Amino acid sequence: MSASAAVTSVQPNLTNFLAASTTTPIPITPTIAATPTIPAPAIQLAAATGKPARSGASIYSVSCASCHTYGMRGAPKLTDKAAWAPRLAQPPGTLTAHVIKGLGWMPPRGTCSACSDDDIQAAVDYMVSRLPTR
Ligand code: HEC
Structure with a gap:
């Protein structure tokens, strides 16, 4: 047929x-x-794969927000474009490499020892994505 x-x-x-x-x-x-x-089951399916649980946003809120929301000890604040400008001017990959190694007062992996390099990258991407465009 x-x-x-x-x-x-x-x-x-x-x-x-x-x-x-x-x-x-x-x-x-x-x-x-x-x-x-249909939209509701689609969201449940995504949750079942575990992806949202490891999204940059959720990693940020669990592991990074404690310092980056209010700029603890010179941490560049989320959405503070001026604080991020010189950091963004570094060669590509530097931000993530600094988080993985630790930088100044920021501990290695920004305290998320369970985070893979990709998780850290996702959290950094999320932080950069939150910067105002103008
Ligand atoms: C204990 C506080 C603390 C936590 C938790 C923390 N940070 Fe930071 N972070 C800092 C501080 C302080 C700096 C500035 C370091 C410096 O320039 O001396 C910084 C800098 C950075 C930078 C800029 C690096 C650069 O090259 O200029 C990025 C990106 C960053 N953090 C991402 C993250 C991410 C992603 C997480 C969570 C996985 C995280 N941070 C968790 C305190 C923290």
């Missing part, structure tokens, strides 16, 4: 079902009933 034949054979049933479900408040198939809430 060709793909188009499959579509034609399925289509009438689907159409009938959708027509029926608009007139019937309690649909027979829960799968179809859940269709309007």
